[in-house]
Amino acid sequence: FASESVVYRVAGLLDQRLATLDHGGADYYERYQKAIEEYAAECAIAKVFCSEQLDFVVDEAVQIHGGYGYIAEYAVERYYRDSRIQRIFEGTNEINRILIPTLLLRRAEAGGLELWSSVAKARETLTLLEAAEDDRGGREFALEHSLLANMKALFLGLLGAVGDARESQEVTMALADLVIEIFALESAVLRAEQVYPAASDRKKGALRATVKVVAFERSAQFHLAATRCSGYAGLMAYRTMLRKNIQRLSYYPVEGLLDAKRLLAQTATDEGRYAL
Incomplete structure (x- = not known):
């Protein structure tokens, strides 16, 4: 529920910001990209929180299955392997953690916060x-x-x-x-x-x-x-x-x-x- 709520909130912030853009002009996609980048910190929060909650949930699922959760005949084994990459790609969670305060401080210095x-x-x-x-x-x-x-x-x-x-x-x-x-x-x-x-x-x-x-x-x-x-x-x-x-x-x-x-x-x- 918390992970869903984070994703919905960040998606809503992005949708609201993009809705304010004028779709005309040759520079639309440049402005589109800049608008998304304004919420880079929120996206980093969503990535870190949701990927770590996923790991917790899948680890619990494996534990519930016992030994069966560790063999390929059961789907939860695949979930366990697939969940682990989430904390690595699209920027490791460690890098994203460093980005979050950095981006907030940068936003404050620019007068946006x-x-x-x-x-x-x-x-x-x-x-x-x-x-x-x-x-x-x-x-x-x-x-x-x-x-x-x-x-x-x-x-x-x-x-x-x-x-x-x-x-x-x-x-x-x-x-x-x-x-x-x-x-x-x-x-x-x-x-x-x-x-x-x-x-x-x-x-x-x-x-x-x-x-x-x-x-x-x-x-x-x-x-x-x-x-x-x-x-x-x-x-x-x-x-x-x-x-x-x-x-x-x-x-x-x-x-x-x-x-x-x-x-x-x-x-x-x-x-x-x-x-x-």
């Missing part, structure tokens, strides 16, 4: 933010929106704190992981919000469960990436404060997580397919 003013504001307000709590306030997915706001603030705070250390590939790749997790979670939440009002009660339950699982997994990976980023950047002077901020701002309540996973498993079993 209000980044540094947001970084300054985040550093001022970081300690004032509260951990996401399970208080919906009458709005579906309010908890996840609160988590996203915290994750964005923490990313901006870290981006400002690392300074010149972002020239290090290790720090750059950790920053990329933070961006990827934010984009993936936000894409899933936005998609769920869009389809939720018209969904049946059964599908609404599946959507709530899906968002719960996605938020838990993405916030956990975000926490690890934020910890790596601060460690690689050598932010010793801020160590105690950063540790507390990372813990607080990447926190997501785990209550109901197992029930959510069981509901999704039962829904897939009942329908005999992916239900969303």
